[in-house]
Amino acid sequence: MSKPRLYGIPGSRALRSIWAIEEIGIDYELVSTHFIGESKKPEYLTINPNGKVPALVDGDLTLFESMAINLYLAKTYGGALYPKNPADEARAWQWSVWGLTEIEPHLMAILLNRFMLPEDQREPDKIAAAEKGLKRPLALLDRQLADQPQLLGGDFTIADLNVAAVLSMSAMVGFDGVAEHPNTAAWFAAATSRPSFARAQKAGE
Ligand SMILES: N[C@@H](CCC(=O)N[C@@H](CS)C(=O)NCC(=O)O)C(=O)O
Known part of the structure; x- marks a missing residue:
């Protein structure tokens, strides 16, 4: 399975999910996505129809909302x-x-x-x-x-x-x-x- 892709930039609420994945320590790809402009492009709206960051793609799962992403990442990969x-x-x-x-x-x-x-x-x-x-x-x-x-x-x-x-x-x-x-x-x-x-x-x- 390919590594999880996180969409966003640290200067946004995406920092929360970047922090979670950094704390967990798994390999991931950060797809730089600015909340002004980039988050409203049609290709991004297929990932997060809300047009906001963060979003996560992990295998077949596409997820938005920082807290949901963090709870998922922690439960799936976060151990303790x-x-x-x-x-x-x-x-x-x-x-x-x-x-x-x-x-x-x-x-x-x-x-x-x-x-x-x-x-x-x-x-x-x-x-x-x-x-x-x-x-x-x-x-x-x-x-x-x-x-x-x-x-x-x-x-x-x-x-x-x-x-x-x-x-x-x-x-x-x-x-x-x-x-x-x-x-x-x-x-x-x-x-x-x-x-x-x-x-x-x-x-x-
Ligand atoms: N409740 C969402 C809020 C996400 C959110 O509002 N992100 C802002 C950046 S900090 C955004 O993408 N705003 C773009 C917009 O509202 O058009 C979460 O926690 O993930």
């Missing part, structure tokens, strides 16, 4: 990165969905209103509301990490990678509120210090 018992497996799904629904929208609101929207459409109030909105999920993360170093216990798993990957947008959007939550800050620093994260950021260079 993927929890073996059903309860921990479900907790990995829980945290992955939680990162997308409870953290990402706030970081996106900051990104849009600080950098992406035309200047006359940016609303500072929305940045303030998003920063406030992040306090509760970050406090929850902090409690989860109070008595254990990783989200599911002692070992770094795909749950940690997925949530840390979503949170890694913080630097890009200029959000420094993670530092207010010491357990979260220590966990996040450890996760993003993994060599696989640095390799993912440079992938395709």
Whole structure:
């Protein structure tokens, strides 16, 4: 079987899946696909009809959505990165969905209103509301990490990678509120210090 092909660039949500595959350490091909322009070309739309990155092709499987890609990669190739018992497996799904629904929208609101929207459409109030909105999920993360170093216990798993990957947008959007939550800050620093994260950021260079 040919090696998995991942579509995207590190400067996008594809970083999450590049990080996962780098952490797993299997051979793969990164097909550089920019989210502006390239992701809307007809040949790419046959891979991801949403016109977004990342996407994965692995043998007969074509998959979109970063979290689904990461859970698949970890389960198929990731060894200990993927929890073996059903309860921990479900907790990995829980945290992955939680990162997308409870953290990402706030970081996106900051990104849009600080950098992406035309200047006359940016609303500072929305940045303030998003920063406030992040306090509760970050406090929850902090409690989860109070008595254990990783989200599911002692070992770094795909749950940690997925949530840390979503949170890694913080630097890009200029959000420094993670530092207010010491357990979260220590966990996040450890996760993003993994060599696989640095390799993912440079992938395709
Ligand atoms: N929920 C998706 C979001 C993917 C996404 O929005 N990717 C952006 C790049 S960061 C994109 O491709 N945008 C192109 C567009 O919206 O036209 C995931 O996590 O994979």
